[in-house]
Amino acid sequence: MKHSFPGCPCAARLLTLILGVLLILPTFSLAQEREQVLVSPKRLVHHFDFEDTNEQGIKIGSSYPLPKHWYAVGRDPLNPDPNFLNLPVHADLIARERYPSYTHVGFDDSQTYSGDYALHLALDGGNAAAFLQVGALPVLTRSDYLITARFRTEKLRGARAAIRSYFVNRQGERIADSERSTGPIRSENGWSAVSIKLIGNYPEAAWIGLEVELLQPTDSPDNPLGTQQIVLQDLDAKLWVDDIGVWLLPHVEIGTQDPTNLIVSPQQPTINATVRDLTGQLLRVEINLYDHNRTRVEQRTWLVGDGSADTWDWTPQLPGFGWYLVELAVFETEGDYAGNQPLARSIGALAYMPNHRLRIAPDLERFTLIAERMPPIEERLIPSLLERTGLRSVVLSVWNRETTLETLNAEQHHLENLLRTIMGDNRSVALSFSPVPTALAQTPGIETTSPMTLLQTDEELWQPFVAPVMLRHGQRIKQWHLGVLDANEPFFIERLSDTTRRITDRLRRLSPSPRLHLPWRIDQARRDDMPSNIAYTIEVPASIQPESVEGYLESWMSPPLMHSLRLVESNAQNYPHAQRLASLARRMVMGWVAGAEGLSIDRPWTTGFERRLAILPDPLLPAFANIAQLLAERRYITRLDLGEQRRAIVFDGSPGSLMVLWDGASEPSDLDMYLGINPKASDIWGNASSVPTIDRKHSLTLNEIPIFVEGIDVQLARLRASFTIDDPFIPSTQVVHRRTISLINPFSVTMQGRLTFTGPENWRIEPVQHDFTLDPGGTLELPIGLSFPIQEIAGSKVLVAHAVFTSNRTYDVDLTLPLELGLRDLHVNSSLSLVRNDEGGLDAVAIMVVTNQAEESRSFYGFATMRDRRGLERIIARLNPGQTVIERFRFSDVGDVIETTPIRLGVREARGPAMLNKRLSFNDAFESTGR
Numbered sequence: 065m066k067h068s069f070p071g072c073p074c075a076a077r078l079l080t081l082i083l084g085v086l087l088i089l090p091t092f093s094l095a096q097e098r099e100q101v102l103v104s105p106k107r108l109v110h111h112f113d114f115e116d117t118n119e120q121g122i123k124i125g126s127s128y129p130l131p132k133h134w135y136a137v138g139r140d141p142l143n144p145d146p147n148f149l150n151l152p153v154h155a156d157l158i159a160r161e162r163y164p165s166y167t168h169v170g171f172d173d174s175q176t177y178s179g180d181y182a183l184h185l186a187l188d189g190g191n192a193a194a195f196l197q198v199g200a201l202p203v204l205t206r207s208d209y210l211i212t213a214r215f216r217t218e219k220l221r222g223a224r225a226a227i228r229s230y231f232v233n234r235q236g237e238r239i240a241d242s243e244r245s246t247g248p249i250r251s252e253n254g255w256s257a258v259s260i261k262l263i264g265n266y267p268e269a270a271w272i273g274l275e276v277e278l279l280q281p282t283d284s285p286d287n288p289l290g291t292q293q294i295v296l297q298d299l300d301a302k303l304w305v306d307d308i309g310v311w312l313l314p315h316v317e318i319g320t321q322d323p324t325n326l327i328v329s330p331q332q333p334t335i336n337a338t339v340r341d342l343t344g345q346l347l348r349v350e351i352n353l354y355d356h357n358r359t360r361v362e363q364r365t366w367l368v369g370d371g372s373a374d375t376w377d378w379t380p381q382l383p384g385f386g387w388y389l390v391e392l393a394v395f396e397t398e399g400d401y402a403g404n405q406p407l408a409r410s411i412g413a414l415a416y417m418p419n420h421r422l423r424i425a426p427d428l429e430r431f432t433l434i435a436e437r438m439p440p441i442e443e444r445l446i447p448s449l450l451e452r453t454g455l456r457s458v459v460l461s462v463w464n465r466e467t468t469l470e471t472l473n474a475e476q477h478h479l480e481n482l483l484r485t486i487m488g489d490n491r492s493v494a495l496s497f498s499p500v501p502t503a504l505a506q507t508p509g510i511e512t513t514s515p516m517t518l519l520q521t522d523e524e525l526w527q528p529f530v531a532p533v534m535l536r537h538g539q540r541i542k543q544w545h546l547g548v549l550d551a552n553e554p555f556f557i558e559r560l561s562d563t564t565r566r567i568t569d570r571l572r573r574l575s576p577s578p579r580l581h582l583p584w585r586i587d588q589a590r591r592d593d594m595p596s597n598i599a600y601t602i603e604v605p606a607s608i609q610p611e612s613v614e615g616y617l618e619s620w621m622s623p624p625l626m627h628s629l630r631l632v633e634s635n636a637q638n639y640p641h642a643q644r645l646a647s648l649a650r651r652m653v654m655g656w657v658a659g660a661e662g663l664s665i666d667r668p669w670t671t672g673f674e675r676r677l678a679i680l681p682d683p684l685l686p687a688f689a690n691i692a693q694l695l696a697e698r699r700y701i702t703r704l705d706l707g708e709q710r711r712a713i714v715f716d717g718s719p720g721s722l723m724v725l726w727d728g729a730s731e732p733s734d735l736d737m738y739l740g741i742n743p744k745a746s747d748i749w750g751n752a753s754s755v756p757t758i759d760r761k762h763s764l765t766l767n768e769i770p771i772f773v774e775g776i777d778v779q780l781a782r783l784r785a786s787f788t789i790d791d792p793f794i795p796s797t798q799v800v801h802r803r804t805i806s807l808i809n810p811f812s813v814t815m816q817g818r819l820t821f822t823g824p825e826n827w828r829i830e831p832v833q834h835d836f837t838l839d840p841g842g843t844l845e846l847p848i849g850l851s852f853p854i855q856e857i858a859g860s861k862v863l864v865a866h867a868v869f870t871s872n873r874t875y876d877v878d879l880t881l882p883l884e885l886g887l888r889d890l891h892v893n894s895s896l897s898l899v900r901n902d903e904g905g906l907d908a909v910a911i912m913v914v915t916n917q918a919e920e921s922r923s924f925y926g927f928a929t930m931r932d933r934r935g936l937e938r939i940i941a942r943l944n945p946g947q948t949v950i951e952r953f954r955f956s957d958v959g960d961v962i963e964t965t966p967i968r969l970g971v972r973e974a975r976g977p978a979m980l981n982k983r984l985s986f987n988d989a990f991e992s993t994g995r
Contacts (some may be wrong), residue, residue, distance in 0.1 A: 104396060104407075107343065109209070110201055112308040114171065115179045125171040125181035133200040134183070136170075137193035137275070138163025151236030153273060157195050162280075167192040177214040177255045177306035185278040185303045187223060192303075193277035198232050201272035201310060203264070204342050208313040208408070209272060211260040214306045216251045222281035223298040224248045227305065229260045231269035238273060239266050255306075264315050272310065278303045314341040314368075316410045318351070318392040323678045324445055325414040326452040326686070329385070333416050335378045339368045339394055339408075346397045347407070353380055354389040356641040356683045361388070367397075385690075385749040387415050387641075387683040412678075415686035418750035420454035420693045425719075429492045431692035432457040432664035434630065436496045436547060439464060440478050442671045445679055447485045449669075453689035457492040459545055459664070462533045467501035469528055476536050483537065494581070495537060497530075498547020504529050515546045516554055516582075519567045531574055538575025545581040545601060548666075554582055561593045568595070581628075586616045590625060599626040601664070606634040610650035611711075611728075617658040628662030629655045633684055641683045646726070646768040648684050649748050652691050653713055653724050653770065657700045663692070687748045694746075694772050698722055701778060702785040706735070707860055707882025710766060714781045721778045727766035736761040737784075738877045740777035747771060760876065780875065782810035787879040789863065794885045796858055797977040800830075800849040807846075807879075809838035809871070817869020819846070824861045824883070827852045836869075855968065857983045858886045887980050889918035894969060896984040898962065906959035910969050910984055912951045916943040928953035928969035932961075940971065962986050 116124050116132045124132075135141045138160045141148060149155050169192050172184030185192040203209065211229045230243035244260045262272065280297045317338040320327060327333040339349050346369040353362040362380040382388065390413060393406040435446060435458055446458060460479070467475060486493050497515035505513045510521050518526055546554075554560050564580060571578045581599045586608055590600075602620075604613065613629075620627050631651055633644050648665070655663050668685040671678070698717035706712055709728035716722070721740075727733045739755065739762045746752040748769060755762040755773065764771065786808035794801050809815045815838040821829040830849045838844055850863075861883040868876050893913040901907050910928050926938040936953045943949060953969060963986045970981040 104345075107312045109310040109312050111310075112183075113179055114181045114183055114306060123180060125173060129170045130194070131171065131181075131183065133197040134194050135197060136163070137195055137277070138191075139165055139169075151198050153195075153198050153232055153236055153238050156238075157193075157275075162190050163193060164188075164190040166190075169194050172304060175216060175304045177216075177304075179306075182304045182306040183276060185225075185276065185305075187278055187280065187298050187301045189280075189297055189299060191277070191279045193275060193279070195276075196272075196274035198236050198271050198273060201274070203231065203269050203272055204312070205264070205267055205269065206315055206340065207264045207342055208315045209262040209264070210309075210311040210313050211262065211272075211274070212307075212309040212311065213258055214255045215249055215258060216255045216304050217249070218252060218302040219298070220250055220252070220301045220303075221298050222296060223278060223301040224281070225250065225278050225301075225303045227258060227260065228275045228277070229262055230273045231262065231266050232271040232273045233266075233268040234270040239269060242266055242269065261313070274308070276303070276305050312343065314339050314347060314394050314408045316392055316394060316408050318390055318410045318412050319678055320412075320414050322448070322452070324449050324452055325412065325679055325681055326449065327414060327416050328452050329417065329419050332379050333382065333388075333414050335380060335390060336375075337378065337392055338375045339392075340374050341369060341394075345369055348395045348397050350393050350395065351378065352391045352393075353382070354391070355383075356387050356645065358389075368394075382416055384751040385416050385418055385686075386751070387413065387681065387686055387749070389413055413680045413682075415681045415683075416749075417452065417686050417689065420689070420750075425696040427696035428454065428456040428692060430457070430628075430662040431455055431688070431696070432459060432494075432628070432662055433668075434459045434496075434664050434666040436461045436498050436545075436666075437464065438667070440475065441677060442679075443478075443482055445677070446482065447489070449679060450486065450491055451489070453685065454693060455689055456490075457494075457662075458486065459494045459496050461499065462495050462497060462537075463499065463501045463504075463529070465499050465502050467529075468503045472529065472532055476532055480536060483540065487540065492543075493541060494543035494545055495533075495541050496545035496547050498545070501529065516563075516567070519546075519570065520563060523570055530571075534571060534574035534578075538578065541575075542577060542579055543581060543599070544571065544578050546583055548583060548603075555584065555588045555591075560591055561595065564598055565595055568597070583630075584627075586613070586629070590619055594625075599628070601630050602627050602660075603630045603632060604651060604655070605632050606647065608651070610647065610654045613651055613654040614658040617655075617660065621659055624659075626661055628664055629660045630664050630666065631655070632666065636682065642769060645683055645687050645748060646770070648687060649691055649770045650711075650726060650728075652688070652695065656695050656715075657703075657713060659700075690748060690750045691772075693750075694722060694774075702782055704781065704784050705788075705882060706880075707862065710735070712781075714776070714778065714785070716778050720774055721776045721781075723773045723776045723781065724770050725764065725766055725773065726768060726770040728768060730768075732765050732767040735764045735766055737764075737880075738762060738780070739773060740775055740780065743773050743775045745771050745773045761878070779810045779871075780877065783807070784879060786810065787865070787881060789881050789883075792881065792883050793888065794850060794852075794861070794883055795978070796856075796885055796887050796980045798851075798854060798979060799977050800851045803848055803850060805844075805846045805848055805865075805881075807836075807838070807844040809840055809842050809844075811871040812840050813871050814839055815842075815869050815871045817867060817875075819879075820866045820868075821848070821864065822866050822878075823864030824852070826856075827861075829863075852885065854979065855981060856885065857968070857981045858892070858970070859884070861885055887978055889916070890922075890971070890978070890980065891915040891917055892971060892980055892982060894982040894984055896967065896989040898958075898989050901956065905957040906962065908955045908958045908962055908967060908989070910953045910955075910967050912953070912969055912971075912982070913948060914940060914943065914951065914971055915948040916945055919945055921945065923974035924971040925974060926951045926953075926969070926971050928955075928967060930955050930958070930967050931965050939974075962989070 114131050118124050137157045141158055167188055167190055168186040171181045173181050176182040217225055226246050228245040231239040246258050249258055319336050321334045349366045349368050351364045352360055354360050361383055364378055368374055392410045394408040396402045396407055483493055500513045500518055507525055509525050512518055557563055568580055579597055579599055581601045584600045584602045586602050586604045633648050652663055665688050668682040670680045697719050698715035701714040701716050704712035711726055713724045743755045744752050745755050788806045790804045819834045821832050828851045834846055836844050863881040863883050865879045867879050895911045897909045899907045899909055916922055921942050921944050923942055924940040926940050929935040933955055938951050940949055966983050966985040968983055972979045
């Protein structure tokens with residue numbers, strides 16, 4: 065579709081483009097949100113609309129091959145200026161190969177976004193690209209720029225289209241660190257908007273460079289075929305670009321007083337902000353802080369411009385320890401563009417953490433940060449990161465993708481200094497062979513990116529890369545990892561035992577006693593024929609539920625194999641932080657329960673390079689560090705059965721007792737239970753508080769994210785865990801149900817006391833009271849009879865026994881057991897809908913779905929009752945095995961009572977004692993449009 069703006073100057077014509085432009089933000093969880101950016105026309109530096117005219121005002125698109133100041137990559141520029149090729153950027157772009165002259169680069173009028181012409185690139189074998197002449201776009205020092213454009217593509221299969229921009233210095237050299245690209249772009253069904261933000265961190269910048277490219281597919285460095293790959297070229301791919309705008313933006317920076325953005329108490333987080341704008345406009349700057357639930361917790365506003373300061377520090381009043389998203393937004397204050405749309409925006413993050421650094425527990429080495437694939441410039445922050453989190457173990461890569469034999473020695477010198485710093489603080493380091501350098505992976509005879517496959521190839525081929533690493537670090541480093549799991553390796557290697565022995569022997573020639581860590585998946589069976597000195601790093605995908613971890617690891621404990629868990633959590637783009645934090649915390653707890661020798665997490669941060677080197681922590685990082693501090697030096701003792709999806713896990717050790725509690729249901733639940741003399745509760749961030757007491761019981765609210773209660777009475781917790789019933793399922797039949805209650809004395813002295821059954825309410829329990837005396841370790845087995853009222857609603861119930869006893873002191877507590885009331889061989893589902901009748905009143909329709917899961921036919925009465933209404937009943941005759949029937953019960957004109965009057969419905973066995981009740985309330989109802 066063509067767009068025209070009669071009578072409008074180019075700046076005004078471009079405004080509609082900016083309404084859809086997406087400002088590129090730092091790559092980081094919530095920071096990956098994108099928004100519309102509205103820019104004033106006065107900030108437009110240049111507009112390439114490709115409607116260039118000659119001196120007579122006639123458009124040159126039909127007579128010139130390229131727009132003014134634009135040149136084709138890889139071709140003779142035909143520029144008479146003798147200095148043109150003296151500029152390094154020009155010389156590089158013109159000398160590039162595989163840009164044949166027969167590919168089209170130039171004007172085109174067949175597809176335009178506005179006006180008569182667009183820049184067009186088309187392939188016919190080879191690549192096609194155009195670049196802007198250096199000098200056409202001068203820049204203001206330390207200013208930010210936004211490059212916007214419209215584009216469309218056609219028949220892109222393997223080819224890749226992109227727009228890239230960068231700063232150029234006064235010598236005509238590309239400033240490599242400044243380069244930004246759209247990445248691959250595709251728009252086959254019309255025109256789309258795209259943008260690039262250039263960060264003005266380079267005082268030597270003099271001009272802006274621009275390139276538009278359409279490139280053929282190339283070999284993938286990760287492909288196991290290496291140079292033998294077959295790559296098919298595109299012969300008819302096309303790209304059109306129109307209305308390129310260059311906009312001057314305010315220069316914004318935001319951070320904290322520490323490059324790790326991990327602030328440890330008693331320090332308070334201080335936000336450092338800078339906004340510089342060279343237009344002289346008065347701007348409003350707004351900083352917002354959000355917690356992991358996206359709840360705003362602090363806000364501050366400043367005015368910038370007209371002589372006011374452009375740099376300031378702010379110490380926000382945070383509600384407590386935790387992870388916080390920091391957002392800085394700049395708004396115009398005058399004209400049509402003042403309002404709520406930000407002119408510029410920068411996002412960061414910080415973690416405010418309790419001081420754990422004074423506690424150095426040997427167990428903390430079992431909690432590891434995996435920092436593979438980090439560039440050297442980022443690795444220099446690792447020692448500070450470990451110090452501030454209190455963690456004591458890290459896995460580093462020995463190489464990076466760009467490592468060559470020429471750079472290897474310098475990189476190992478850097479790594480050696482890093483190891484000396486980390487291990488000088490008595491911390492543990494393991495080294496990883498991942499990633500395999502591209503130069504090594506593409507060596508003929510190797511051609512693999514898998515470290516395990518690499519070490520099985522000809523030793524002479526990989527030794528130039530491996531030997532300097534092992535000889536330099538092998539004396540101090542004993543643990544060597546083979547990286548992340550690649551295509552389910554090594555599970556499917558047939559002679560895995562021989563393979564690992566051979567690799568170990570090869571490495572042992574270079575290092576005294578290396579221990580290999582094989583990557584594994586938790587859902588892959590263990591191999592029992594392996595050498596005893598092999599360790600396993602078991603990947604636990606996000607799809608593995610916390611409650612399943614223990615079952616998966618059972619086989620690894622008998623006989624035990626050295627293994628650690630690599631916890632992989634869901635991407636922050638696709639899942640809310642609360643869900644990710646709940647998964648991490650619960651899987652850490654269950655992994656610790658299962659006896660894993662270590663727990664690790666993979667790079668829970670993003671590195672911010674736009675302004676200055678800094679770590680942007682993911683919420684998982686402070687949570688992992690704090691939970692590690694809570695679990696270290698503690699061992700699993702027991703668990704309590706709280707029913708449904710509620711969990712209570714008990715640990716004990718030198719730091720004291722600990723109970724971890726959560727509820728996996730979607731809604732929070734309350735728990736009232738006496739826990740000890742003075743328990744303290746804390747969240748995953750380390751915010752601690754006393755637990756409130758109501759009627760001699762401690763009151764807690766459980767949700768999907770665990771809470772940690774320290775200082776509990778461990779022996780009382782053992783007693784609660786030992787309070788069991790032989791069968792918690794109670795059939796919904798009007799007979800006395802015989803069960804046996806068990807109780808074990810966990811104390812070191814004799815228990816003497818009384819049990820009195822007080823719940824479920826209105827149930828009859830015989831005997832209702834029982835006196836007991838139990839020696840240390842002794843077991844009470846008490847037969848009881850249970851019966852319930854005829855109107856009892858099916859579902860979860862709680863058996864409550866009030867226990868008063870003496871042991872090492874006097875206790876007065878309630879012991880509880882979850883029960884389930886129902887029928888094993890009959891499934892009843894119910895729902896409630898509200899329907900308008902013909903008179904306009906509101907009717908309630910109770911729907912019951914009954915399925916016979918028994919092996920014989922059965923007959924029932926279906927019924928529904930509502931207070932002050934006549935009861936309704938249906939005969940369900942001969943319901944065959946597996947058969948389902950749907951019954952509907954309608955109560956008329958309930959609009960004035962339905963919110964306060966529930967409906968009871970259910971089934972009663974025609975010839976037998978079985979009877980099952982359901983309850984429906986107004987909160988269960990949905991409104992139907994049916995009559």
